[in-house]
Amino acid sequence: MTTTTTGPLALPSGTDTGRPNPLGAFARPTAATGWRSWVSTVDHKRIGIMYGASALIFFVIGGIEALLIRLQLAQPDGVLLSADAYNQVYTMHGTTMVFLVVMPIGAAFMNYLIPLQIGARDVAFPRLNALSFWIFLGGGILLNSSWLLGGGADGGWFNYAPNNGVIYSPSRGIDFWNMGLIIAGIASLAGAINLIVTCLNMRAPGMKLFRMPVFTWMGLVTQFLLLFAIPVLTAAQFLLLFDRLFGARFFDVDAGADPLLWEHLFWIFGHPEVYIMVLPAFGVISEIIPVFSRKPLFGYPFMVFSGIAIGFMGWGVWAHHMFASGVGPLSVAAFSISTMFIAVPTGVKIFNWLATMWGGRLKFEAPLLYSVGLVTMFTIGGLSGVTHAVAASDTQQTDTYYIVAHFHYVLFGGALFGFVGGWYFWWPKVFGYKLGDKVGKVNFWILLVGFNLTFGPMHILGLQGMPRRTYTYRDGYGFNLWNFVSTIGAFTIATSFLIFFANILTSRRKAKASNLAMAADPWDARSLEWTIQSPTPAHNFDTSPTVHRLDDFWHRKYQENAEGKVVRIARSEDLVQPGDPTGVHLPSPSYWPLVIAVGLPFVGWGLIFNLWLCLVGGLLIVAGIYGWILEPADAPAAESGHHPDTGPGQPASDQAEAADGDRHDRDEGTESEEAALVD
């Protein structure tokens, strides 16, 4: 049995100093409802919901930017956007979608689900988790404030040097880009450390690494990728920051700089970044497909290892973004080969998902539709990716719409389709009602058609020689028809998402009106989050589950009978935890993460406009850190009746036990629960 006080990763609780807290202002907040409870929450579930909601808002912003692009490009010699306006719009579209939409949606799922799937009550560092979210939000707001403060960034999301310098981009837009992303990067790094420690240290008894669901595994690999990739981007961004604001000359060609330095730094981050974006979605559908096929995931070890392989190999392919950049034939050849081979573990996943469905009993409710959407659309994107890997002919494809087609197929058709499926799948667990399935199916088909109409023709446009990042194109080049079709497709996508948002509103209204409770396990699923009530109780698990095998919950519901046929042996209702929070002590809420996070954008604005704002921001940050350190370990009247949690292996003092950072209840499985376990 794993506990937090023994073993190599032991985190023993400290003893409380017993100092009374003199300052009322530093008391832990106690609100459990209302907006105050949201801004002070350290609950991983609420943080996950906030990540998701923020991502959807940024998705609307990025989507409007996309529609502006498509309107401008619907016809040759478009006049809707000037060159300058277009350059800002396409830069912000890419930056927003990558950093403020796809990554936070992944974070939403990982934050909400990883503790549940490993049987924990929260992440390792709950206040740090809240800090990550608020810092991310601040970075996103700072980046988008550029629109109101002189114009968006206009150097492309990849922002190559020397164009990203002051001489060639004299507006402040790129400073906002820089600052916003440096700040958002802090959030990702803190989150990475948090989730890695959580996965390694806080698994329930019996939850060995190779019993973790594939979603958690993909999440773990993603966190390691973030841990090593974000610092590279941050380093490049600091060099740029010093060039732009303080007169450094890292990328100044007059001082002898080689602009390829930026390219290398960016893409060493940028390639792992795409796996950061897609691996969580791979994890999502790896949960959905087995449930809707009524079979286990085919090849669990291979799914885990291929994810790890992608994580490792992703570091060795970055210069495939640079085949035309003049790096020389030896480099080009090496990266061409490595890029070929990274298709292998990804292909393994595709085949395993299909094999899971093979021989199953497929129920095409919305989650499965989206999951199969990912499998098929990602395959298309992966195939065009293989054609890019042929470096010589990639010199015809790179920087054209063929590439735009490729990455939208893998990121939108891949990651985003998977995430929408995940929303449909986990919505009942998170909110206590299902999203309407009929509408969900309509939603899916309109999205599929719109998506293919938008990005399918871009393959043709690229091969016909239409470069990317161009604010207009000319008549007489053969680009007219497919650009027009693509614009129609874009508005079809927008329609499908309006339907999705409408579905949320109507489903919620219907659920409130009907007052029916949502079952704990509405899909007859396999992993631990379905063994507790819906919506998830604040304390997650009444008692720490004990895990005996992969898909433990499933095996407590279904067993092979004497004839070798797999039959149901228990109802979900009898196996799920009733949701009794007695005796549970949760990490207490705190305002200080928000305070620190608010300070950071002020530092950003200050560096751009007026250093006095940096002082304001800095004071907020320092005050926040002090508050964080000095606030009491927990709220005076903790939620469910403060109650000495006793049990084997418990420290005597319940004060010490209540120190922030203690997640587990040390209850062992009860007698009856033991009896229910069939090995």
Place this chain on the structure above:
Amino acid sequence: MSLARRAGLLGPALAVAATLAGCAKDAPQDTLEPEGRFANDLDNLINPIFAVAGVVFVVVLGGALFIALRFRSRNDEHFDDLPAQIHGNNVLEIGWTVVPAIILLAIGVFSVIAIFELNEEPPDDAVNVQVIGQQWWWEYRYDLNGDGTFDEIVTANDLVIPVGEEIDLEITARDVIHSWWAPKLNGKRDAVPNRTHPWKIQADEPGEYVGQCTEYCGLSHAEMRVKVVALERGEFDTWVEEQQTDAETFATDDTSEEAEGYRAFTGLLCNSCHLVEGVNDDQFSDEDLREFQRDVAGGPGTITDDELQASGHAPNLTHLMSRSTFAGAKFDLRRNTPYCRDLGVDWADEVDDVERCLDLGALEAWLRNPPAEKAMQAEPIPGRSPRRGMPNLELTEEQIDQLVAWLITLK
């Protein structure tokens, strides 16, 4: 509910469309219709790979469609009757790891061979051209005597080459990263300041081949165009001779319109950025144009002259009228009609042809207000960014007429 995978049908539809698109007449940048030896090699390399990808596409998406239809649960009862709970199959796993790896390895071998083959140096006697990108036009400089300096011919916008021969390009840039691309002749190569990248092209037939800058380079990235003009060897040699002559000067007492235009040119800002050999060579040093030191937020160096370009260069105009385009090849100088195209590089030799083929409206509009014609940062931003583009000199209509008259003499 029918589960016909739209995506499954999309594949063949796309393939048909791509084929049809490839046959489109007005697709001058179509990579699938190469007209040069190296572009041909690339096309031959990628076509079989498209075929392999197509097969995999049909297998995987067809497989997904088949599985979706074949294993659909018929009803709720069927759904609750569990299928065989298969956990995996090691043989299959190894199979679908090794087989794709082998296919990819084979493709990889061809890829590597092609990389090194296309990287082979052109013959020593190949025409040697330095391609220099700057915001937002291309300069072409020829090294004719093999001394390593690209100074015999300096031209812009139209890259004139002999047909059927390998052309040795040395690609670089003066300000930000650009990328030079003429799709029907070869892939693209980035133009990076402080670096020179060798590249080569070869045109199979005489004609004109268009392309674009393909590395985002700021405001007018979309209008930084490439035009390659391939001439028969004899015509090319004649062109080379003509390019190396100086422009005529005009006596101070010459009152013709051309002379007035000449005086307007030499008296206004034009003189400081545009080189016309024989006219204002003294403005530019032997090592090419002036060095600029740029003020970077208080850092070293100061903008020595606010009037001048960030890149320090504007197109050399000495033989403007031998070109078919201007303003970074955004605009036609020579009308794009069959008659005018047939006149080739000598289109401006006859007065009648000039009248017929010069796109006077475009040229006058440019002189009248360049920033309105092409997105540029035509005015410096003090302390941050020097001028990048041609400013509005607020010329009178008379000055414009005079300048045009003089420009026409630059054959």
